[in-house]
Amino acid sequence: MDQTLTVMPAQLRAVWKLMATISDPEIPVLTLTDLGMVRSVEHDDDGWHIGFTPTWSGCPATAFLQKAIHDTMTAHGYTPVRVSVQLHPAWTTAWMSDEAKVRLREYGISPPVGHSCSAELPEHVECPRCGSQRTTLISEFGSTACKALWRCESCREPFDYFKCI
Numbered sequence: 001m002d003q004t005l006t007v008m009p010a011q012l013r014a015v016w017k018l019m020a021t022i023s024d025p026e027i028p029v030l031t032l033t034d035l036g037m038v039r040s041v042e043h044d045d046d047g048w049h050i051g052f053t054p055t056w057s058g059c060p061a062t063a064f065l066q067k068a069i070h071d072t073m074t075a076h077g078y079t080p081v082r083v084s085v086q087l088h089p090a091w092t093t094a095w096m097s098d099e100a101k102v103r104l105r106e107y108g109i110s111p112p113v114g115h116s117c118s119a120e121l122p123e124h125v126e127c128p129r130c131g132s133q134r135t136t137l138i139s140e141f142g143s144t145a146c147k148a149l150w151r152c153e154s155c156r157e158p159f160d161y162f163k164c165i
């Protein structure tokens with residue numbers, strides 16, 4: 001008897017859509033797929049395998065998201081499921097979708113500038129509220145290690161900048 005399970009492409013697409021419903025706990029307007037954190041969706045005799053790369057390996061969100069993926073898959077009948085954390089290659093802001101950057105700005109966080117970046121922060125970060133380029137770095141570490149705190153000299157409001165990595 002052939003034990004190989006055949007999964008329809010529609011099922012794979014359904015799982016990808018499901019992944020797009022899981023929000024990042026730190027930036028609720030962005031989902032796992034917006035951030036490009038879901039690297040692979042596979043199915044074989046052992047069940048479902050989700051390859052997942054956290055935005056920051058040290059982020060406390062990693063364990064939370066692993067559980068969220070597991071629970072969401074299980075709740076929708078995609079069992080058994082295994083979530084493997086893939087740290088190589090490391091996540092980069094280049095994996096973030098353009099749509100995600102727009103939503104990030106609307107949420108009040110200035111999206112990462114450029115693609116492949118050095119550890120240095122950019123000279124000019126655009127204010128997500130008024131679009132002014134007259135902004136000053138206040139602190140390299142904002143509300144989380146992934147963000148830097150800036151202030152706009154035009155509207156005088158502080159804002160987070162999502163650091164490029």
Ligand SMILES: [Zn+2]
Pocket residue numbers: 127128129130131132152153154155156157
């Ligand atoms: Zn401003």
